[in-house]
Every structure is written in structure tokens, then in C-alpha cells.
Amino acid sequence: MDRFRDPADLLAVLGDWMTGRGPLYRKLAAALRHAVQDGALLPGDRLPSERDLAGLLAVSRSTVVAAYDQLRSEGLVDSRQGSGTRVTERPGTPRPDGRVRGGTATPIFQRLIDGPGDLISLAFATEPAVDGLQECLLDLVRDDLPALTSDTGYHPRGLPVLLEALAERFTxxxxxxxxxxxxxxxxxxxxxxxxxxxxxxxxxxxxVESPSWAGCLDVFRASGATLKGIPLDEEGMDVGALGKALADSPAALVYVTPTFHNPTGTLMSASRRRRIAEIAHRHEVPVLEDIAYAARLRDEQFPAPLAAFAHGAEVLTVGSLAKVVWVGLRIGWIRAPAAITERLARLKALADLGSPVLDQALAARLLPRLTELSQERAPALRRRLEHLCAQLSKGLPEWRWRVPDGGSALWVDLSGVDAQVFAQVALRHGVEVVPGAAMDPSGAHDSFLRVPYTFEEETLTELVHRLRGAWADLRGHGPAAVAAPQGG
Structure with missing residues (x-):
């Protein structure tokens, strides 16, 4: 079976190939060459046709033809009538252990690996650390460091003081x-x-919700799972569609992001949380609720976690400090029935014997202030959202979006234009976008993209300027042309 029968599957391999200097065909050839040498493209892999790949990348067919010609001249690919263009049967680059490298990542994880470069990357919605983090860290070093460093350092379940703070917060x-x-x-x-x-x-x-966060979908796919998407309405996951899906066939897990949904920013109502818990209990399926995305825009009271409405359903609740405090403080948690937590703790111990103790101690100091810190961030986040909406309304009036209840990004509809094609044009204008199809297990929502508003206002203005240029390029000029290469 051809791995790249769908040309879109090749996008994660190519990455941000359009950046940098030089003719497009040379940059495309270089990206494909690197993929072959790195083992992401394997011997025998069939590449998309020139026409299909050109359409996806929003370039002229002659660009792809020239890139394939260059790779053929290097012996990296060959083309045969009826079988298309394939990677030649050459060994990949070996690792020190003798295995061939390979594997791909979605644009989200790949951007972490590659670094931002000169792009404005929309793959993540992150902010600098909160103002109080440095003071809290200094207090920790002054007051608690001697006791912490005299400890064994092994706490697979978690540092007791942090577990106590988490229990108080959930309560x-x-x-x-x-x-x-x-x-x-x-x-x-x-x-x-x-x-x-x-x-x-x-x-x-x-x-899962449709759409959903691509990084989470990757986690489930890595376990070999099949994903089934359930649409959303203004209150969250559609309970009618959920009930029908579970009645039609059993599921191992239901995954939801009630506070706030990523990427739409919807806040699931209390009644909807109760209904999902009831349906899950009836069909005896566990629910995994992810509330790590709880960046608020206003000072408001959230509904209780979905687990509060469980009444017999098995519900696991995930949270973290990343969105409220700092993404660099890699402390998260999971709350579950005690018997389930025991099993998860054994898996955690096998993975790393426990999270860093100093980070946990810092988290324990910050946790009682989590609501306060979130409220302090809300006005700046709201201003940036308003600024982004104003810039988009002015510069890209064809685009449509719903103002989110919270979270960190807009979910934007490109008025029917394929976001995967637009993503390739946007790269030429210095912006990396994540097409909506990457956030839907069925590949739907292909005319949507996620636009974070966590950047400073100056960067948001520049972002819309670049997006507007890419939009004009795509709508006004179509695929970019390339001059045929001269000589060899």
C-alpha cells in the first residue's frame, strides 16, 4: 500500500520547505532529498504525481517536474510508466544502532523539533511566564531548597505537598x-x-471532538487507535451524535476538552457535562476530560469538571500549569478513581520514576494562586483577541470566525478555500499555519485554520499583514510559477 497515496500525507515530511532563498524547485528537491537521507521517505515509497503535488503545494506543475528531474539525476528517485515516481532502493542513513531512521510528526510537533526560525508560527499558542514566577522561584530556593535536596528525590505519584494542593484545588x-x-x-x-x-x-x-487538538489525536494514533469524531455545537460535544456512536459500536475511550475546547474556544455547559457523563455511564465507556487549556478571557465562574457529574461513570481529569503559568514548567496531573490512579502510577514509574522534584515544589507554591494568575492574564489576552479580530476584519473580510468563550486562539473559516493549499502559500510569506484537516480525524474542516492571539499586538499586526499577502497571492495569482532549470 502506498504511504503517500494522499499527497497531503507528504506535508509533514516536507515541513517548511518554502522558506529560504533560491528557486522553488531547488528548495522542493532539497526537502525531498533530506527526507530520503533521513529515512522519512523509504526505498520504494511512491511520491504523488507532479500534478497532484503541485496542486497541494500551490506551485506550478513545472516546479514539481523540475524537482523530480533533479532527484532523478542524483539517483534518489526513478520514474516508470504506470508506476509513477518512487524512491530508489538505496539504504537510508543508519543510526549508530544500525537501524534506519524514519517517522514523521504533524506540523505541531515538527515545529518544536525544528525551532521557529524566521517564521511566525501558529503551531502553538504560548506566552512568556507570569510575572510572579521569578519571585516564587527565589522564595523556593531560599526557604525550601535544603529540605528538598535532602529528600530521596523519588516520588512517582507526585510530591506530597503538591498532591495536597491539587486535592484542595479540585475540591x-x-x-x-x-x-x-x-x-x-x-x-x-x-x-x-x-x-x-x-x-x-x-x-x-x-x-473525540471534531475538530480536536492535533497533538492529542497524535497521542491516540500512536497507540494504534482508530479515531471517531463527534461534531460540536455552542455547548460542546453533540450528545445525540455521541449516544448514537456508542450505540452503534463500542469505544475504549471518550476524549473531551470542556474548559475550553481546543481549537474553537467553546466552554461546555454544566448540563452538557452531565449528559456526557450519563451517556458514558450507560455505555460503560471511560471519559478522559482535558482541562489544561483553561486560559480565561473574563473573570467568570467555570462549571465544575465533568467528573463532578460522573455518578458512576469512570472519568479521568487532566490539567497542567502550561497555559496559565508557563509552558516551560512541565507539571501536569491526572485525577481519576483511586484504583485507576494506582495503575497509572505504575506506568508513570516505568516511564521516568517521577517528575522533577524542584518543578513540583514550585508548582505547589503556585497552585493556590492559579485562579488569580489566570484572572491577571485575562485583560491582556482579551486586548490581543480584540486587536486580532479588528485586524482580520479590516485586512481579510472574507474570513469568518466565532469569538471564543476562552482559550488562546481563533478558529477561522477561509470561506471554502483549502487550508492545506493556503498553508503552502503562507510559508512563502513567512507564516506557518496548521490546516484544520489536521485537527479532524476524518480530514474535514479543511477550510479552517487556528490563529493564536497570544502574540504581542505588533506581531499580530505583522501576522495579518503576511496572511493578507498570502491570501492575495493565492486568490489573485494562483500557483507560483518557476523557470525551467538550465543545464544539469
């Missing part, structure tokens, strides 16, 4: 919690990975 949120129901993780992503290890086997079905 204050309307979800009574004891420390034996909690596990500290190295960020929310590890919590998702541990839950996937516990519940998922190859071929298992995970029900």
Missing part, C-alpha cells in the same frame, strides 16, 4: 478529591500518554 472546583486519586505528570501530554497506554490497544476506538 474547591466542586469535585471532592483525595490525594490517592491524583498523579503528577510531566505536563498534560504525559497524562494523555499514560491514559492511552492504560486504555488503548491497536484497533481500539477513541471518540
Amino acid at each position: 474547591a472546583m466542586g469535585l471532592p478529591t483525595s490525594t490517592d486519586q491524583l498523579l503528577v505528570t510531566t505536563g498534560a501530554t504525559q497524562a494523555l500518554v499514560l491514559a492511552a497506554q492504560l486504555y488503548l490497544r491497536p484497533g481500539a476506538t477513541v471518540i
